[in-house]
Amino acid sequence: MRTLYLALKYLAVTLWSAFVIFPFLWMLSTSFKTQNAVTGGATWLPWLQFEPSLAGWRALFGGAGGVNIVKPYLNSVVVTGTASAIALVLGTLAAYGLSRFSFRAGPIRNGDITFFFISQRIMPPIVLAIPFFLMLRWLGLLDSLPGLILVYVAALMPIAVWVMVDFFNTIPRALDEMAWMDGCTPVTTFIRVILPNVLPGLVVAGMFCLIFGWNDFFFAFTLTFTKTQLLPVSIVALNSSVTPWWSLSAAAIVSVAPLAVLAFVVERFLASGGLKGAVR
Amino acid sequence: MVEIRLEQLAHAYRRGGAYALRPLDMTWRSGGTYALLGPSGCGKSTMLNIISGLIQPSEGRVLFDGRDVTALETGRRKIAQVFQVPVIYRSMTVGQNLGFPLVCQRLPAQTRRKRVEQIAERLGLGPMLHRPAHSLTADQKQLVSLGRGLVRDDVAAILLDEPLTVIDPQQKFDLRRILKEINAEFGVTMVLVTHDQTEAMTFAEEVVVMNMGEVVQSGSPRALFERPATRHVGSFIGAPAMNFLPADPMGPQVAVAGTGLAMPRPDATEGRFCLGFRPEHARLVREGATMSGIVTRIWFEGLDEILALDHPSGEVRLRAPAGIGLKPGDQAGFVLEDGALRLYRDDRLIA
Ligand SMILES: Nc1ncnc2c1ncn2[C@@H]1O[C@H](COP(=O)(O)OP(=O)(O)OP(=O)(O)O)[C@@H](O)[C@H]1O
Ligand SMILES: [Mg+2]
Numbered sequence: 001m002r003t004l005y006l007a008l009k010y011l012a013v014t015l016w017s018a019f020v021i022f023p024f025l026w027m028l029s030t031s032f033k034t035q036n037a038v039t040g041g042a043t044w045l046p047w048l049q050f051e052p053s054l055a056g057w058r059a060l061f062g063g064a065g066g067v068n069i070v071k072p073y074l075n076s077v078v079v080t081g082t083a084s085a086i087a088l089v090l091g092t093l094a095a096y097g098l099s100r101f102s103f104r105a106g107p108i109r110n111g112d113i114t115f116f117f118i119s120q121r122i123m124p125p126i127v128l129a130i131p132f133f134l135m136l137r138w139l140g141l142l143d144s145l146p147g148l149i150l151v152y153v154a155a156l157m158p159i160a161v162w163v164m165v166d167f168f169n170t171i172p173r174a175l176d177e178m179a180w181m182d183g184c185t186p187v188t189t190f191i192r193v194i195l196p197n198v199l200p201g202l203v204v205a206g207m208f209c210l211i212f213g214w215n216d217f218f219f220a221f222t223l224t225f226t227k228t229q230l231l232p233v234s235i236v237a238l239n240s241s242v243t244p245w246w247s248l249s250a251a252a253i254v255s256v257a258p259l260a261v262l263a264f265v266v267e268r269f270l271a272s273g274g275l276k277g278a279v280r
Numbered sequence: 281m282v283e284i285r286l287e288q289l290a291h292a293y294r295r296g297g298a299y300a301l302r303p304l305d306m307t308w309r310s311g312g313t314y315a316l317l318g319p320s321g322c323g324k325s326t327m328l329n330i331i332s333g334l335i336q337p338s339e340g341r342v343l344f345d346g347r348d349v350t351a352l353e354t355g356r357r358k359i360a361q362v363f364q365v366p367v368i369y370r371s372m373t374v375g376q377n378l379g380f381p382l383v384c385q386r387l388p389a390q391t392r393r394k395r396v397e398q399i400a401e402r403l404g405l406g407p408m409l410h411r412p413a414h415s416l417t418a419d420q421k422q423l424v425s426l427g428r429g430l431v432r433d434d435v436a437a438i439l440l441d442e443p444l445t446v447i448d449p450q451q452k453f454d455l456r457r458i459l460k461e462i463n464a465e466f467g468v469t470m471v472l473v474t475h476d477q478t479e480a481m482t483f484a485e486e487v488v489v490m491n492m493g494e495v496v497q498s499g500s501p502r503a504l505f506e507r508p509a510t511r512h513v514g515s516f517i518g519a520p521a522m523n524f525l526p527a528d529p530m531g532p533q534v535a536v537a538g539t540g541l542a543m544p545r546p547d548a549t550e551g552r553f554c555l556g557f558r559p560e561h562a563r564l565v566r567e568g569a570t571m572s573g574i575v576t577r578i579w580f581e582g583l584d585e586i587l588a589l590d591h592p593s594g595e596v597r598l599r600a601p602a603g604i605g606l607k608p609g610d611q612a613g614f615v616l617e618d619g620a621l622r623l624y625r626d627d628r629l630i631a
Contacts, residue, residue, distance in 0.1 A: 180353070181355070192383075
């Protein structure tokens with residue numbers, strides 16, 4: 001009975017893993033194919049069924065018919081990393097304020113302010129494209145890294161606020177009061193007493209920011225021209241009248257890689273109980 | 281180590297709304313032990329939170345050693361407070377919890393460790409210093425909260441807001457003893473909030489009885505027992521409660537009809553009168569009773585028995601030595617000790 005259960009369990013896990021990993025393996029295999037290997041019916045294994053070629057990978061570094069994605073890649077890392085960090089810091093501070101103090105301006109209360117943040121994500125980004133474009137032009141930041149970072153902070157902060165307000169609300173106020181009473185300043189209270197308790201929230205919010213920031217195509221596309229490009233835009237630029245499946249596959253792999261590593265690290269962190277005691 | 285004075289202090293949670301705390305004046309001397317006693321919702325926590333600065337009072341002033349601290353922020357008041365629900369820093373160990381106030385004061389690690397060890401020793405937390413604080417039991421967490429107050433040598437007063445509710449009776453007793461010892465040792469002013477009269481009476485030199493946002497009476501446990509300022513205090517303090525019987529002006533006296541219970545008549549006679557006495561101050565007699573009635577019930581209470589007597593004016597209870605041989609249905613009479621009778625007009629003590 002037990003062995004049967006174990007066998008079934010492993011079978012299920014194996015099937016699911018295969019199901020999940022298959023597209024990646026397919027991408028990996030495709031990235032080494034040539035035109036013939038792609039269009040002449042399904043081929044699977046290099047050397048046996050097709051002659052592997054590095055053409056797809058060369059295209060990523062500006063090889064024949066390709067686009068050099070090294071600079072856009074670094075741009076994406078800088079923009080996503082910086083914007084996520086800023087959004088996380090500002091968003092966490094805003095969320096703490098919203099969770100701990102009562103604000104009112106006329107009929108507007110804390111709940112409305114929180115909704116205002118979230119509503120930024122509810123409306124379709126196209127609504128913001130023209131205002132952002134005009135604002136960046138006015139600032140002279142169109143087609144520049146600082147301009148993109150600014151826009152991404154605005155786009156990512158709602159996520160951080162949204163996630164963190166809920167986490168802060170689960171921390172009893174008495175904890176803050178206790179710390180004040182112990183002679184702690186509000187800033188120290190926030191950093192030393194409250195933050196350690198919302199570590200899981202920070203991890204989750206940070207992960208969301210990085211994922212959304214990294215994958216965004218829309219703002220990267222509308223707010224840049226030629227000077228500053230981000231990865232998603234340059235990957236699209238790889239496309240041509242004859243779809244270069246090999247170089248697109250290679251590009252997909254390199255663009256998914258950081259997120260895969262991130263997911264792995266976060267998963268390890270959560271599983272290792274690195275948050276023990278932080279959650280009640 | 282500081283004298284706390286409240287001057288015309290009052291608080292309403294909404295501007296112009298009902299008072300959660302009615303205007304009051306009070307002085308708590310340095311090094312004293314005080315208990316705030318009263319039913320739920322009478323404003324006890326409100327008063328403590330005003331003293332510790334978590335709430336800004338809507339009226340009046342708070343003075344520490346004569347210095348006005350009403351506007352001073354909580355962190356600077358050097359007050360330690362222990363809440364009803366244990367509050368600990370869950371992300372830290374017991375030792376880090378105890379040392380946290382010292383970290384806030386930016387003391388060197390060496391000094392911190394020494395003080396933390398001293399206090400942990402004192403509270404019996406020594407073996408747990410390296411345990412994560414969230415793994416402690418409720419009463420250990422309360423000890424940690426208390427320890428955070430004691431670890432600083434500048435703490436002015438320790439305010440305990442029903443800290444013993446979550447704790448089982450035996451540990452309650454131990455913790456109360458530890459509190460008393462610490463008070464004697466460090467001379468720190470302690471204010472204990474409770475709605476348990478025994479706890480208040482055994483802990484404090486002075487008990488402040490509150491009701492509906494008002495301080496009804498403040499005095500030594502003895503004074504509260506002997507001369508309750510209102511019927512409410514008389515009923516609230518002492519077990520069984522004080523006896524109250526309706527009385528009427530009769531000639532030069534105010535008396536309970538059909539009994540010998542009487543007090544001299546006051547000058548003004550409007551209002552509702554009643555006479556009160558403690559069950560402990562009555563003595564059963566066979567002849568010459570001041571008042572007598574039919575025994576309706578008897579409770580055993582250790583060396584004593586509590587008797588309930590029925591009388592047309594109302595029921596009274598007496599405390600008598602066990603084994604007096606009365607049973608329900610018997611006629612019994614008693615006299616009062618000299619000076620044990622109290623006169624109340626409109627539920628307030630007047631003589
Ligand atoms: N934050 C608040 N906002 C509005 N009203 C409040 C608030 N806190 C307390 N009150 C009200 O003020 C009154 C006094 O409350 P308080 O908490 O001081 O009572 P308490 O004596 O401590 O009661 P308990 O024994 O239940 O703790 C109550 O009527 C309560 O409803
Ligand atoms: Mg209370």
